[in-house]
Amino acid sequence: MARKRKSAAPVSDWSSYRARRRREIYTARRMQLITDLGGRCENCGAIEKLEFDHPHGREWTPRKHDVLTRLKKYAADYAAGNLRLLCSHCNKILLPDRDPWIDRETARELEVPF
Numbered sequence: 001m002a003r004k005r006k007s008a009a010p011v012s013d014w015s016s017y018r019a020r021r022r023r024e025i026y027t028a029r030r031m032q033l034i035t036d037l038g039g040r041c042e043n044c045g046a047i048e049k050l051e052f053d054h055p056h057g058r059e060w061t062p063r064k065h066d067v068l069t070r071l072k073k074y075a076a077d078y079a080a081g082n083l084r085l086l087c088s089h090c091n092k093i094l095l096p097d098r099d100p101w102i103d104r105e106t107a108r109e110l111e112v113p114f
């Protein structure tokens with residue numbers, strides 16, 4: 001029998017509920033991590049457009065992980081002393097070789113305000 005349940009409301013409700021929950025969890029954990037890191041750019045003190053940066057580089061590729069896993073990895077890097085906050089400007093200026101848009105991309109994926 002064909003499974004044609006295009007307007008299956010409970011399913012779409014569930015997925016939007018899950019999406020919303022994931023956004024909430026992501027936002028809360030991200031804010032916690034930003035707070036733990038001092039809440040401002042380590043270089044200029046800016047408090048907006050903050051991005052996570054690995055001063056000693058990282059051994060994993062953010063694109064290969066879902067957003068919540070990325071945050072867990074960021075938290076582990078923080079615990080290991082390999083995470084700092086930079087504003088997008090300083091991140092670009094200080095580290096022209098690295099991709100400064102990783103976390104912004106993550107935020108866009110989850111539609112949370114950056």
Ligand SMILES: [Zn+2]
Nearest residue numbers: 041044087090
């Ligand atoms: Zn800065």
